[in-house]
Amino acid sequence: MTPILAVRGLSARIAGQQVVEAASFEVTEHGVTALLGRNGAGKTSTIKAILGLTERSGEVTFAGDRIDRLMTHRIVQRGIAYVPEDREVFSQLTVEENLRLAERGGAPRRAIVGELFPELLERAKQQAGTLSGGQQQMVSLSRALMNDNRLLLVDEPTKGLAPRIVGTVTKALEAAAEHTPMLLVEQNLQVVRALAHTVVVLSGGRVVHTGPAAAFLDSELVHRHLGVATEEEAA
Amino acid sequence: MSILVLLLITGVGLGALYFLVASGLSLIYGLMGVLNFAHGSFLTLAGFIGWEVGRRVGDGTWGGLLVGMLVGVVVGALVAALTELVFIRPLYERHIEQVLVTVGLGLASVALFEGIWGTDPIQIRLPAWLGETTDVLGANIPNDRWLLIGCAILVLALIVLFLQRTSYGLVIRAGVENRTMVTALGIDVRRAFTIVFAIGGAAAGLGGVLASVYYGQVSAHQGTSLLIFAFIVTVIGGLGSLTGAAIASVLVAVIQQLANFYGGWGDFAVVLALALVLLFRPTGLMGKVKH
Numbered sequence: 427m428t429p430i431l432a433v434r435g436l437s438a439r440i441a442g443q444q445v446v447e448a449a450s451f452e453v454t455e456h457g458v459t460a461l462l463g464r465n466g467a468g469k470t471s472t473i474k475a476i477l478g479l480t481e482r483s484g485e486v487t488f489a490g491d492r493i494d495r496l497m498t499h500r501i502v503q504r505g506i507a508y509v510p511e512d513r514e515v516f517s518q519l520t521v522e523e524n525l526r527l528a529e530r531g532g533a534p535r536r537a538i539v540g541e542l543f544p545e546l547l548e549r550a551k552q553q554a555g556t557l558s559g560g561q562q563q564m565v566s567l568s569r570a571l572m573n574d575n576r577l578l579l580v581d582e583p584t585k586g587l588a589p590r591i592v593g594t595v596t597k598a599l600e601a602a603a604e605h606t607p608m609l610l611v612e613q614n615l616q617v618v619r620a621l622a623h624t625v626v627v628l629s630g631g632r633v634v635h636t637g638p639a640a641a642f643l644d645s646e647l648v649h650r651h652l653g654v655a656t657e658e659e660a661a
Numbered sequence: 662m663s664i665l666v667l668l669l670i671t672g673v674g675l676g677a678l679y680f681l682v683a684s685g686l687s688l689i690y691g692l693m694g695v696l697n698f699a700h701g702s703f704l705t706l707a708g709f710i711g712w713e714v715g716r717r718v719g720d721g722t723w724g725g726l727l728v729g730m731l732v733g734v735v736v737g738a739l740v741a742a743l744t745e746l747v748f749i750r751p752l753y754e755r756h757i758e759q760v761l762v763t764v765g766l767g768l769a770s771v772a773l774f775e776g777i778w779g780t781d782p783i784q785i786r787l788p789a790w791l792g793e794t795t796d797v798l799g800a801n802i803p804n805d806r807w808l809l810i811g812c813a814i815l816v817l818a819l820i821v822l823f824l825q826r827t828s829y830g831l832v833i834r835a836g837v838e839n840r841t842m843v844t845a846l847g848i849d850v851r852r853a854f855t856i857v858f859a860i861g862g863a864a865a866g867l868g869g870v871l872a873s874v875y876y877g878q879v880s881a882h883q884g885t886s887l888l889i890f891a892f893i894v895t896v897i898g899g900l901g902s903l904t905g906a907a908i909a910s911v912l913v914a915v916i917q918q919l920a921n922f923y924g925g926w927g928d929f930a931v932v933l934a935l936a937l938v939l940l941f942r943p944t945g946l947m948g949k950v951k952h
Contacts, residue, residue: 499847518838
């Protein structure tokens with residue numbers, strides 16, 4: 427499949443420390459590519475480096491164009507949406523203001539918020555900082571999904587959420603992935619299995635494995651690279 | 662009783678002046694993380710040019726004063742926006758260099774103002790009513806305090822309206838909380854930077870003309886001396902908080918007035934208040950920990 431995003435020799439530094447080292451991988455034009463790795467492997471830093479949110483070097487090509495010299499807002503305006511780790515909603519703004527702030531272009535799909543997360547409509551006037559973690563994640567996802575994007579960068583969307591909310595979030599991501607490709611950072615391997623067709627595995631800031639998701643999740647590589655047992659072994 | 666009323670109302674008047682300077686400082690720091698030591702220069706320049714234009718329109722008249730105030734607002738906004746575009750923007754995220762540049766601008770501009778208008782303060786003429794007093798519960802309140810208080814309330818209301826009702830206001834409120842996430846939503850936050858500088862400069866510009874009303878003179882050092890108290894107000898109120906700046910302005914000025922009257926240690930009392938806030942509530946009265 428043609429890549430929508432191609433990363434070549436991407437390196438990133440935070441506070442002078444190398445956190446991603448010469449990472450190269452691709453995100454296909456359809457479906458979900460999962461970016462996996464243990465804690466501290468450089469997954470979040472890779473996403474931030476793609477967006478220009480951290481000091482970086484290397485090539486990032488999006489839809490055929492180099493974007494590694496662009497400022498973050500220009501990259502996002504090209505159609506890349508970001509759902510950050512820890513939600514990062516604006517706690518002092520209302521739900522409605524959080525959504526309004528994220529609207530880009532002429533026709534944001536506000537209806538999608540009501541379809542995916544109807545309870546957000548009831549809480550439109552509520553300060554986002556007073557929402558539960560799950561509701562904040564719904565706001566964070568809505569900000570990304572209501573625009574007409576060409577790529578979604580989603581960082582640990584189920585982290586710290588109750589199982590019921592994990593199901594809601596997974597369904598929302600599944601629906602989004604039907605029409606928008608996604609690079610997904612996720613620790614929950616059940617979610618990865620449900621959504622991803624390809625995995626890119628990082629270790630110590632380097633890409634150590636790339637391949638089909640199902641084969642990876644069923645192999646002993648899961649134990650080697652992520653430090654967890656395969657689902658079969660666990661059973 | 663009448664003395665206390667006098668001290669309180671004159672304190673609020675002085676607080677109004679502090680607020681006009683501190684509101685911009687607080688917004689600028691809150692959104693951009695820039696400690697703008699050139700803010701006093703906006704005030705001084707606006708004070709001089711406002712006075713120059715005002716006296717030509719009508720020296721000592723309401724017309725001259727009002728035109729001077731309008732000119733002060735415009736000059737403050739333009740100079741501040743220009744400062745942001747020319748000096749601050751190229752140093753984006755380089756905070757130490759930004760501080761050095763604004764300190765340099767502050768020092769150089771005072772020398773420039775002294776070169777143009779001289780080193781001695783220039784006494785100014787004001788409408789007669791401003792030199793008179795109004796009786797409030799037996800206290801004779803100088804009328805210029807009412808003008809200061811009225812203008813500060815108007816500026817506060819306008820800034821709040823702007824922040825609450827406009828799309829740029831929304832960007833600024835979000836940016837004060839988490840600037841990185843604003844850019845990650847595809848918003849060019851640099852436009853908001855220029856706007857915040859312009860708003861802060863406009864308020865400081867008005868403050869410059871009103872400071873000349875308060876002190877009865879314009880001088881090249883007016884902005885520098887007010888800037889020190891405005892920074893203290895900004896820290897006590899909480900960097901980035903407009904409400905905090907408004908509360909702290911009144912608090913600092915009233916403490917200063919009371920301590921000055923009952924022992925002549927007003928400046929020390931203000932520094933003491935700053936130390937207490939930094940010790941027990943480092944984020945300030947209304948400040949929040951930033952992401």
